[in-house]
Amino acid sequence: xxxxxxxxxxxxxxxxxxxxxxxxxxxxxxxxxxxxxxxxxxxxxxxxxxxxxxxxxxxxxxxxxxxxxxxxxxxxxxxxxxxxxxxxxxxxxxxxxxxxxxxxxxxxxxxxxxxxxxxxxxxxxxxxxxxxxxxxxxxxxxxxxxxxxxxxxxx
Amino acid sequence: xxxxxxxxxxxxxxxxxxxxxxxxxxxxxxxxxxxxxxxxxxxxxxxxxxxxxxxxxxxxxxxxxxxxxxxxxxxxxxxxxxxxxxxxxxxxxxxxxxxxxxxxxxxxxxxxxxxxxxxxxxxxxxxxxxxxxxxxxxxxxxxxxxxxxxxxxxx
Numbered sequence: 001x002x003x004x005x006x007x008x009x010x011x012x013x014x015x016x017x018x019x020x021x022x023x024x025x026x027x028x029x030x031x032x033x034x035x036x037x038x039x040x041x042x043x044x045x046x047x048x049x050x051x052x053x054x055x056x057x058x059x060x061x062x063x064x065x066x067x068x069x070x071x072x073x074x075x076x077x078x079x080x081x082x083x084x085x086x087x088x089x090x091x092x093x094x095x096x097x098x099x100x101x102x103x104x105x106x107x108x109x110x111x112x113x114x115x116x117x118x119x120x121x122x123x124x125x126x127x128x129x130x131x132x133x134x135x136x137x138x139x140x141x142x143x144x145x146x147x148x149x150x151x152x153x154x155x
Numbered sequence: 156x157x158x159x160x161x162x163x164x165x166x167x168x169x170x171x172x173x174x175x176x177x178x179x180x181x182x183x184x185x186x187x188x189x190x191x192x193x194x195x196x197x198x199x200x201x202x203x204x205x206x207x208x209x210x211x212x213x214x215x216x217x218x219x220x221x222x223x224x225x226x227x228x229x230x231x232x233x234x235x236x237x238x239x240x241x242x243x244x245x246x247x248x249x250x251x252x253x254x255x256x257x258x259x260x261x262x263x264x265x266x267x268x269x270x271x272x273x274x275x276x277x278x279x280x281x282x283x284x285x286x287x288x289x290x291x292x293x294x295x296x297x298x299x300x301x302x303x304x305x306x307x308x309x310x
Contacts, residue, residue, distance in 0.1 A: 099251025103216035
């Protein structure tokens with residue numbers, strides 16, 4: 001597994017663009033009073049799937065942004081595997097979503113903010129597929145601020 | 156977390172009955188040429204949700220028996236949490252399904268065969284919710300034989 005803060009300058013521009021799209025998805029979750037987490041999946045520089053947290057709306061704790069994006073992406077690709085795809089997600093995937101990412105063999109995961117409580121990396125970094133590249137810290141402060149603001153309002 | 160091989164004699168009878176129902180689900184997967192894994196969720200001694208592996212049929216590597224059963228059970232209950240429920244599944248849950256079980260706060264998980272490759276317990280036993288009881292080894296040989304037979308035929 002390879003961790004970078006970012007790959008190089010041109011990738012950083014693309015990564016920030018796609019993360020801002022994931023942030024738009026997170027905003028849709030916020031508008032529904034859901035924990036604001038959003039995701040997009042990119043294939044050949046095009047967004048092929050989008051998802052935002054719908055746990056409350058669907059009464060389903062498994063309705064995370066990533067899970068919906070994985071299912072939508074495999075539908076789009078017409079295959080089970082996402083080796084050529086990148087997942088952009090505003091928060092570090094939880095164990096469930098990282099476990100799902102393993103099964104899809106997704107090529108790259110780019111996440112914004114770390115999840116110090118339920119992020120997969122706290123439990124075992126080997127949950128992720130050995131061929132999946134992990135990039136962290138893209139638009140980290142915006143991603144983190146959105147979630148922090150949500151929980152502060154709730155208190 | 157509490158591990159038992161079984162609770163007591165009357166529970167063992169119930170556990171074997173519900174595991175045999177999970178095995179019927181696994182058989183449905185086998186009939187579709189899917190890896191034969193099945194699950195049921197029980198609430199107040201009644202099966203409220205069923206699921207079997209549909210990864211190939213749905214072209215979706217996240218379509219595990221347990222994931223479908225969790226979503227069906229929360230639909231049935233009309234709430235997000237399954238604290239009063241028991242999941243019976245023929246194979247030890249993978250990281251994804253164990254991570255999903257955490258979010259549902261399910262009361263008890265009973266599984267048949269161990270998964271020495273992708274079972275959650277290899278990665279971190281704390282993936283499971285601290286209030287979830289784990290029971291293993293119910294109809295273990297039947298559960299294991301079904302999966303082993305499937306892979307032997309494939310070779």
